[in-house]
Amino acid sequence: MIREGSGYWKYLPSNGDGQTVRFLTSYDYSVRFGRLGRLFDKFLSRPMLGWATAWSFDRLRLWIERGFDPAASMRRSLVYLTARLALAFVWLYQGIVPKLILRHPDELALLRNAGLSVPAAGIACAGIGCFEVVVGLALLLVWRSRLPLWLTLVAMPIAALAVAVTRALGLPRGYWVTLTAVIILQPWGGATLVKALQRVLGTVAGGVLTALLGALIHDQRPFLAIIFVFAAVITPSSDPFSFTAMAVPMLIFYELAIIVGRLLKK
Numbered sequence: 001m002i003r004e005g006s007g008y009w010k011y012l013p014s015n016g017d018g019q020t021v022r023f024l025t026s027y028d029y030s031v032r033f034g035r036l037g038r039l040f041d042k043f044l045s046r047p048m049l050g051w052a053t054a055w056s057f058d059r060l061r062l063w064i065e066r067g068f069d070p071a072a073s074m075r076r077s078l079v080y081l082t083a084r085l086a087l088a089f090v091w092l093y094q095g096i097v098p099k100l101i102l103r104h105p106d107e108l109a110l111l112r113n114a115g116l117s118v119p120a121a122g123i124a125c126a127g128i129g130c131f132e133v134v135v136g137l138a139l140l141l142v143w144r145s146r147l148p149l150w151l152t153l154v155a156m157p158i159a160a161l162a163v164a165v166t167r168a169l170g171l172p173r174g175y176w177v178t179l180t181a182v183i184i185l186q187p188w189g190g191a192t193l194v195k196a197l198q199r200v201l202g203t204v205a206g207g208v209l210t211a212l213l214g215a216l217i218h219d220q221r222p223f224l225a226i227i228f229v230f231a232a233v234i235t236p237s238s239d240p241f242s243f244t245a246m247a248v249p250m251l252i253f254y255e256l257a258i259i260v261g262r263l264l265k266k
Contacts, residue, residue: 003030012024085140
């Protein structure tokens with residue numbers, strides 16, 4: 001592939017303290033096979049060569065600064081590479097093949113068992129497939145980010161447990177269990193417990209308040225006034241734009257709730 005090339009290493013003292021050294025290196029070459037060789041070199045060979053050079057010198061840095069054996073660093077890097085590629089393959093395969101291409105009956109049955117209708121299960125299956133593809137691509141493209149790894153480690157077992165609880169209890173709208181479990185997840189256990197407690201208390205308080213208002217008020221106009229007063233209280237500033245931005249979505253969701261309630265009664 002490489003016809004001929006040359007490069008250099010350069011060590012420069014840094015900061016004037018006599019203990020810090022800056023290392024520079026460069027390597028360039030010409031390739032064979034004409035335009036095809038140049039395309040292969042641009043998109044694969046040259047990036048891989050640069051990554052391998054940086055990786056080898058990073059192993060040397062870890063050996064000098066922290067005493068990590070270069071051979072052990074190489075083994076750990078290969079294990080990490082293998083694990084990350086395997087996870088990416090699983091996410092991509094599960095998102096593309098059974099959900100986006102085949103719409104496998106088992107995938108749809110799992111969503112229907114969670115309480116979704118047949119059309120909603122098809123839409124949810126496609127949405128979950130797209131999400132899994134995004135996570136798989138993130139594992140490959142955002143190599144330094146650990147967020148996809150934490151998502152795999154934490155979200156998947158909890159989501160599976162939520163589905164198992166839904167099926168065991170026979171909940172008619174069990175998908176809310178899975179959504180709630182995913183929403184309250186945090187990177188550490190203490191924050192997850194706090195968020196779960198806040199969600200439970202908020203749900204109970206919202207249900208009690210709604211029941212009281214529904215029992216005491218039978219006209220929509222007082223509800224509209226209550227929404228405006230509540231928006232004025234929780235708006236962080238006194239300007240009318242913030243107030244409107246807070247009140248309008250609440251009014252929209254209120255009207256949507258009325259429409260959904262009427263549809264459910266039919």
